[in-house]
Amino acid sequence: MKDAPSSAGSIVFLLGALLTIVLLVLLILRHYLPLRTTPAYLTVPIFFALGLPASIILLVPIDLASSSRAEDSASRGIWLPDGALLVLWRVAYWLTFALTWFILPILEEYADAGYREPRSRLLYSLRANALYQGIMLGSGILAMIYFFLQSGATLSTFKGLVMALAYCWSLIFSIVLMGNGLVSIPRKLFRNASIAGRLKRIQAKAATVHEKMEDAITNLEDLEAQVTALAQRKNGSAKLFQDWIEELAEESHLPESRPRTLMRRMSTPQVVIPNVITEGYMADLSRKLDRARHSRARYLDEWDRILQSSTDVQTILDSAGSKRIEIGEASPNASLLDRFTILTPYTRYLYKNYVLPYGRVVLGVALSLASFCIIWSEVIKSINPYFSIIALTVVHHQEGKRGQIGFAGQVIAACWILYMCAAALVTLTEVKVWRGRALVRRNTHGESAMWFAMQVAKLTVPLSFNFITFLIPDIYERTVFFDFLGQYVELTPLGKGFNWLFPTLVLIPVGASLFNLYGKVRDCTGFGAGVIDDGNEENDTGYGTGSWREGRDLIERELQGASSLGRLGGSERRTHVPNNPNNRTAPHLSVPPAERRALGQASTSRPSATTQPQTSIESENENVFEAFGHRFKNTIDTVQTPKWLQNVGDGFKRPKWMGGDGEGEAEPQRPGNDVSRWFGGRRDGRVRL
Template sequence: MIGTLAAKSSPVGSIIFASIALIVLSFCVLLLLRHYLPLRTTPAYLLVPIFFALWLPASIVLLVPIDLASTSRNQDVGSRGIWLPERALLVSWRISYWLTFALTWFILPILAEYTDAGYRDPKARFMFSLRQNAQYQAFILASAIAGGIYVFIYAGFNLNSIKSLVMALAYSWGLVLAIYLMGHGLVAMPRLLLRNSSISGRLKRIQGNAAKVHDKMEDAIVNLEDLEAQVTMLSSRKTGSAKVFEEWINELVEDSHLPESQPRTLSRRMSVPAVNVPNVLTEQYLADLSRKLIRARHSRARYLDEWDRILSDAVDTQMVLDSAASNNIEIGQASPHSGFFDRIAIHTPYTRYLYRYYFIPYSMGFLGCFLSLASFCIVWSELIKAINPWLSIISLTVVHHPESERGQIGFAGQVIASAWILYMYTAALYSLTEVKVWRGRALVRRNTHGESAMWYSMQVAKLSVPLSYNFLTFLQPGLERGEHGVGSDTVFYKFLGSLIEFTPLGERFDTLFPIFILVPVCAALFNLYGKVKRLVDFGGVIDDDEENETGYGTGSWREGQNLIEREIGNASLGRLGDGAGTATRRAAVPNNPNNRATPALLVPPAERIRSLGQSVTPARARTAEEDIEEENFLEAFSHRVKNTFDTVQTPKWLQNVGEGIKRPKWMGGNYEGEAAPSSSGSDFTSWFGGRQSDGRVRL
């Protein structure tokens, strides 16, 4: 009796662990919200749905490994990992799934358009949101009708067929989006780390992106000025229809900053077209104007923040690059407005140099190689699971005890499973920030537009269930515990998988469609986006940082370098002597505190090295080597060919040819018919008339 009781395990420890983990996840989600949204001024109807849209996917990352260990263990003996009773898992999955489903398809879309509506009346905003979502919901309804005809013919009209229809359609659309985004992110993330492992290459990419961001920043500023000028014109009206909307117009004027605080320059006044305001003002016109103003302000804040980060990264990277001559990295005093961690200086100048110049780049290179291997394992598992599931690499790393009576998945397997799911999530979410097809939506530090925050949280919630279930399909080898394997024994599979595979079409789609991950992987790996962009001049795809390396005015890195140096030079003018000149326009970016000050980039590298007591020659030699490293194959080949022809010497047997030959008048000969001088020099351009005193070739 005692031995039987001792053999039975209790889930109390696992429940405590899961509760603590959920509390930690809640705290992390709150920190994430605080990073992108001002918590005190953001209304609760935005914060609460966004919190759950982020917290539920984070809890699913924890729930899937617990489900794996709970259902792959012998109920009569202790478990190797964290486990929960089957009833608790079923309730958890029902709450997580249906709440995520409601947030994804109904709550977040409606609240996003409600936030973006420019109306002042809540009822008018709600009706505007319903009208904007009508097309979206009509598409969903049409898909449901088409799928319902097939399901009802196959299984009849009953409760299970309706649940299968709803879950299968939601899963299918989420899986299509998840496979594309994850496939692109599996290539883009490791490639970014490998590229950033080169300090000079990272600086060049920052400079190449500077011109694009600067142009977009200028366009955003001009667009906002146009709209605020329109508001200023409206405020001058005191009669007619403007009298009815006087309070609304006054609110728009209070939020504007023209023309007193930000007067237009002459060039902008000349280039901006005349502002047209209708004679009769309507509620719809003012709502559109309010919506455009809100979007324009957030767009301006977005590009100001991006430009500020580019300047900061450029100065920081240039400082690390220049430290090769002195083997020291000096930093200025911390700003009074900087954070707590920015005030702490642990490293000495030499250890800071070792850390920034060697440790971080090599760590990025190692992490990039490691993530490349992980990406290969995921792609391989997606392809091989339909052919021979025994060869799934992810399954081999998670299932450590396939024939054990105590459980096939232990605590180590649970940790590895969480890491796999987290990496799949991260790859998909990284693609959301890189693919530029989301109507200008972006995440801005402490200044994210409410509609953008809703949209991004909706995508996070939409991707959570398909990616989690897709991970379970990797664990399908026919082990001793079940016919289909560990994944099919889970409560999650019994709750969702049985309804997704309710029809043969759903089963084949779930098995074969992930093979299409090769499409985004190959597109990102071979830069098909850049090739298509060059062919059709379509600017809404993925930006190619390796294009346009030459040609001023086309967004090249040289143009970006000039813009950065000019901006930093204007910001740090007169502050070079104290060694604490700031490198960025921190005051221009809303809600962006000053970081630790850094040396100004305006001082040439030779002068900085000379001020540190170092010789100039090593720095110049190193710059030439960096230029050679940055050349591609065609540039290097053309330079070598040019150098070969420039340094060629005239053969000796040709040097005395033409001594007695008179040069014609049209080739520059004298009128007395004197002979042309001999080509005794080493420059073969004398065959074409020689060189003039200013170095030009005379024909």
Template sequence: MIQLAISQSPLGSEIFALLALIAISIVVLLIQRYYLPLRSTPAFLLVPIFFALWLPASIVLLVPIDLASSATTDDVDARGIWLEPGTLRVSWRITYWLTFSLTWFILPVLAEYSDSGYRDPQDKLRDSLRANAQYYAIVFGSAALGLIYVLISYGGFSTSLKSTVMALAYCWGLILAIYLMGHGLVAIPRRLFRNANISGRLRRIHTQAVRVYEQMDDAELNLGDLEQLVGELSRRKTGSAAHFQDWIEELVDMTNLPECQPRSTIPRNTDPSRQLPTVITEKFMADLTRRLMRAKHARSRYVNEWNLLLQDAVKTQAILDSAASKKLDFGAASPHAGFWDKLNIFTPYTRYLFHYHAAPYLHIAFGSLLTLASICILWSEVVKGLLPSFSIIRYTVVHHWSGEKGQVGFAGQVIAALWMVYMCAAALISITEVKVWRGRALVRRNTAHESAFWYASQVARLSVPLSYNFMTFLGPNIYNKTVFYDFLGQLINLTPLGEWFDYLFPAFILLPVCATLFGLYGKVKRVFGFGVDVLDDMDDNENESAYGTGSWREGRDLIERELNGTSAAIRGRRAVVAGGGPRAAPILSGPRGGVGAGGRDGSPMTPLGASPNARPAANTSARRAGVGSSSSRAANLTEPEDENFFEALGHRFKNTIDTMDTPKWFQELGQGIKKPKWMGGGDDNGSSNGSSDSRPQAPGRGNSDVRRWFGGSEGRIRL
């Protein structure tokens, strides 16, 4: 058996690893294509972002291979994918140092370079280095403190210089990774549980609509102010502005003022800080360019969020309304939709069964599974330092035990990769939810270059700490034998500070977990008034009763007005987005006749981003006759818990009575009894009907028409 194991060649494992890397490369390219237009994006942006995403994904593949190579099974058939120690060492060196260089040097410089407003590449590079000076001062200051600590502890830098640099980078990445992963371990299962309730999901969409709509309007107003400033700047033809005429013309082309709004309708900016200076300098032009680019991307971001929210609202309402007809049809997909959106394998009835009955149970089942996984990760984080044998993850990965020796097979490799994917997903999803990152966001096919660099750097920064943190779940007798520990782990544990930090700090994951679980972010924001924009879904339903303060009713009315085409802002936004440049999101094509599938006149509604002839959601809320009416709110399927049948019937009677016009004879009661005409009574016009109505009578019609008693005029009876 030993001779057979020695003679076995890793050729099959090398081929498998190569095919896996090719598959990872294809996935990374698809991710880049989803968020960035590949043809128009410069190569200096695509290549670093590709490696910043590809290297962390390869680490997820490299860790299980390292485990199986160091803890090989005695059974050759159960052995997983393994490589030679020399090959693993070279792979770890290349992966780690490329990730280190991208995280700390390449991506920050390129991010500020792409965000700089200067035109010349040398000026952009100098501006980028100047903007990163504070960042590098903090980095090198921390490194200097670490070097002083190592110098006092060991009295030299023989092997400790490199270990200090690697340990400091690991500790900073671990702090960020633990916080973000703790938030995501709660947020992901909770989102699945909440999405299982269809009516509750629609309620949360309505609640979010107010915030997204206000942010979108603020972004449009900010962009309008900057466009006004560029328009005023373009009128200057003399003085210092004459030296920057080409630059000013480029800014005018970026704004597309003639296509957006008439200048008379753009609000005049009264903020003194935004007035044009007397002398136009290069620094002012660069600052104006940067602000204009950020404003355009911010507008694109919130328009994209608003359109996605409208699509979710229409789809969710269609699912709710399909309970009556037992059929569900979302209509034709948009030409800009993805492959999965265009894929149509269900009939209307089977689609109704899946979305209305099967999907909620799948959400609950998958949420329960991820909840159990989150509990296992939290438990393993807490006990790995003192009681490593009680780690649950350890026994899910190491299946073969020979005394105290653990062995990892192919099944253990697959499970280890799944654990790492979930941990990384929890951390990365939290980056997009906890919005404290200077307005950066990922927008489909229109992500700002600086935002793309920043998110890629966070992915690269979190990969190594999370990978090594996962390996510590398996116990010292497992991970101490790996090449990864020999390359990085022993350098981290070289000093007592690094060893205690690696074992004790991950227990602080309970802080972000409790903060997310009990809604601490929203409570801190309400108590202290901090402007922290954390998506804490626990606070979504606390503000539902107050209309006009971001309640779900106000959000529902905003969505209905937008779908009906009656929103005043929709025309301006449609003109602004359609003025020029690539679209950030599908644009509503025009006013619609009603909410959902049909309007008040029975005309179908055009889907978001689809052609006018395509049939949209056939089961949306077409029963609502108007926006804001109490009767339509009573009949809305999204609020079944608000009122029962008798309350709704009473509201209908009350609304009918309130909207009736009072008859004229009833209005004139209490004005006194007027004398007839033969007794000298009557009005100035000689009317004998005892009223003040001076309208001309129709020919051949007497003044004693009984229909006038009911408020009728010209032959109509008003009920």
């Protein structure tokens, strides 16, 4: 009698893969969160919200190989018994379900509540989630009536209702995001292959980021001024929250302790404090302060990355003559690969000017083909699944009419699922409608980190199940995953039709992103500006928000050290960048970036600070009429004549009573402007009336 095949080797491989996933998740958490200061109620759910979806990507290929193997022989890939797979699927799915729909939403609002007491924060979180859960419950009641009419009112039907509704809602969300990402990822690779075009896009983005950074800094200063004014109240209702107010004041970088922008020195923020201080007001102020600090840190970090990217790309362009790229002292935040390099200046020039651009083109072509295969398989699976390109790449070792999936097919299947999830997650970072949420290196807001982790957990299950439907029904219908989830999704005719037909609508976001429909709608209606970062926001006509020329000037001033953004004295060191004709200096990044920058920025169109003292001294010694004459003259002097009006009158002769000789000769220049002579001319710098 032949011995039953053993899965011991597969179990060892699975344990090693899970350990690798744990290490990768910890590295991701360390990259985006300060682990020492982040509370455990944030790090532990985020860890499971990232680790469980990664394990699902690992379980799908194992399930496919296990279900396609012969009953009396071991699989040629990694396989597990059906009982073990069912246990793993139950643990992974229901933990992910609980995190997505209950645990993470409550903890997300709990972290953003602003209250000091845990009970108050929990009540605020429950109230904030009540509306969302109420909408879901209302939709579920309608779907429950339909399910019970189709399949009867049983416990199994109710379980299928919950699983089907969660799958359908997540599938709608994931298909829309994935469709945009399937176009966005290859397009970015093709665009970044051009070094000059990449620099221009960085400069075009710089103007918008700089403006948002100024707004974030100004908003934080206004809130901190409100805290300062609130701390001056020592009696009344403010006395009840004195400890809370002092805590906010200690955490705030008060304007008196750092340099301020010119505009902030010239204007005093309007601070409105209610007469009666309540707990709700204090919580709202704390919440706004927390969001404003992380918003400031987000744009400061983004501005630093723009400066660093601009410097690196400009160095590559400047090396065209010398054929060498020198590197200076590595930044403390540089990666291990950046700190140690074996490339010589000449080989570094070849690598960055030829290898990387052509490598991006090759990778862009490969990912474009991968995107086409996914889109083709989405459309063709409802017509004839045997023509699915993904199925041909995954199923190997044909034996008669039954196909098997080996280790190579498992690796390819995992890569397909990983690319589908990456396409959806990339779109999350491009869409600008998530209430200002963003991932910041070592300084991500706890609420933002929780929200992004929730989206990762929400997208992985529907995309993984959608992937197995690309294969032949004879293979995926025997999987434990389909038996666990698919039977409930296809429990009713409506659910079965939705599962087969809705994914074909991926063509809508694909077409909208491919033909820049978002930009056309934005240009026609004026709405949706900046909703999706499609890379077409350049303004080639001149200056203004989004202009690459304005962004270039802002970057130049920052790198030359002439930016109007003040710095904390001695807190920043700059590293010299060689091969730079303008003697640029690379910004030194520190963690967090908010620690090393003054929190103020004057716009480039604002008056220079050097002219302010003289104007103030003159204004103290002049009367109303003199001040009016000065301001009126300055206004006229700064007006530029339109081009179409500059040459008008050249053919006319000036009469003698206007100072000419009647022959069209120009009037001799006199000191001062004609407008000043209307007020009696200037004597000793003053206007005589």
